[in-house]
Every structure is written in structure tokens, then in C-alpha cells.
Amino acid sequence: MINKLIPDLQVDTIYDIVLADLWKEGIRGIITDLDNTLVGAKVPLATPELIQWLKHLQSLGFKVVIVSNNNESRVGNFARPLNIPFIHRARKPANQAFHRAMSIMELKTEHVAVIGDQMLTDVLGGNRMGLFTILVKPISLMDEGFFTRINRKVEKAARVFIKK
Numbered sequence: 001m002i003n004k005l006i007p008d009l010q011v012d013t014i015y016d017i018v019l020a021d022l023w024k025e026g027i028r029g030i031i032t033d034l035d036n037t038l039v040g041a042k043v044p045l046a047t048p049e050l051i052q053w054l055k056h057l058q059s060l061g062f063k064v065v066i067v068s069n070n071n072e073s074r075v076g077n078f079a080r081p082l083n084i085p086f087i088h089r090a091r092k093p094a095n096q097a098f099h100r101a102m103s104i105m106e107l108k109t110e111h112v113a114v115i116g117d118q119m120l121t122d123v124l125g126g127n128r129m130g131l132f133t134i135l136v137k138p139i140s141l142m143d144e145g146f147f148t149r150i151n152r153k154v155e156k157a158a159r160v161f162i163k164k
């Protein structure tokens with residue numbers, strides 16, 4: 001399982017992803033996490049910078065779905081103004097939400113990338129599905145919930161293990 005925690009690509013932020021390279025790899029759709037990937041966990045709406053980035057992404061031809069383990073009000077209030085489809089309470093790393101997102105985009109496994117800040121949900125789930133996985137650094141560790149903080153501890157141990 002430990003190998004499944006290793007992302008295909010690691011970057012600091014979503015803005016460091018070279019979208020042209022993804023396109024060349026055949027990626028046409030992006031499943032993105034919300035909290036601490038697109039904005040901080042306590043930031044209710046998209047920032048102007050993020051809105052620009054999402055527009056750019058779509059203008060290049062990428063499809064996007066927000067897939068979050070958070071609840072309907074958090075994810076819906078964030079995603080609706082952006083006009084981006086979303087799946088809340090996704091229960092990542094479980095497969096189901098990834099499958100649903102792929103069917104929303106009408107794309108197959110080899111054309112979809114997953115972006116997220118957690119190895120145990122975003123990366124593990126994406127890798128098990130055979131998707132291209134991109135790990136970003138969490139935007140803010142300040143406002144995370146109990147389970148996320150436990151996941152961070154496991155991640156830390158996994159990172160030490162992977163380095164060996």
C-alpha cells in the first residue's frame with residue numbers, strides 16, 4: 001500500500017502545475033480536492049487568482065470536477081458560483097466518487113488527473129484507480145479537523161518510510 005501513497009507529481013501549489021505538460025500526457029480532465037488544495041479549509045469562496053486559473057484550465061480544454069470529503073454546504077457554496085460540478089462527502093480514498101467524477105467528465109482513467117493535498121485520501125484513491133496523481137502542499141494547516149490532523153501524522157510516518 002505504501003507505494004500507492006506516492007504521487008506521480010509533487011508541486012507546491014496548483015499554480016505550479018505545468019498544464020501544457022499534462023495535456024501532452026493525454027490528460028483531459030481534472031478531479032480536484034477543495035480544502036487546502038484550491039483554498040484554505042476555512043476560506044468560503046474562490047480567490048480571484050483561483051478563478052483565473054480555473055478559467056485558464058477550461059479554456060485549454062480541460063474538464064474539472066471538485067471532489068471533496070466535506071459536506072454539501074461547504075462544497076456546494078464554493079463550487080456553485082464557479083459553475084463547476086462537484087461531489088461532496090466523497091469518502092475518498094474510496095473509488096465511488098472518482099468513478100462518478102469520471103462519468104461526469106465522460107473521460108477514461110488514462111485521461112484523468114487527481115489533484116489534492118493528502119496522501120491518504122487524494123493520492124491513495126487516485127493511484128488505486130490508476131489515475132495520474134498530483135500532490136500539492138496544504139495551503140494552511142491551521143484550520144484542519146481532527147481526522148485530517150491524524151492523517152497528517154500517518155503521512156509524516158509514510159514519508160519517512162518512503163525515503164528509506
Ligand SMILES: [Mg+2]
Pocket residue numbers: 033034035036037116117118
Ligand atoms: Mg484537502
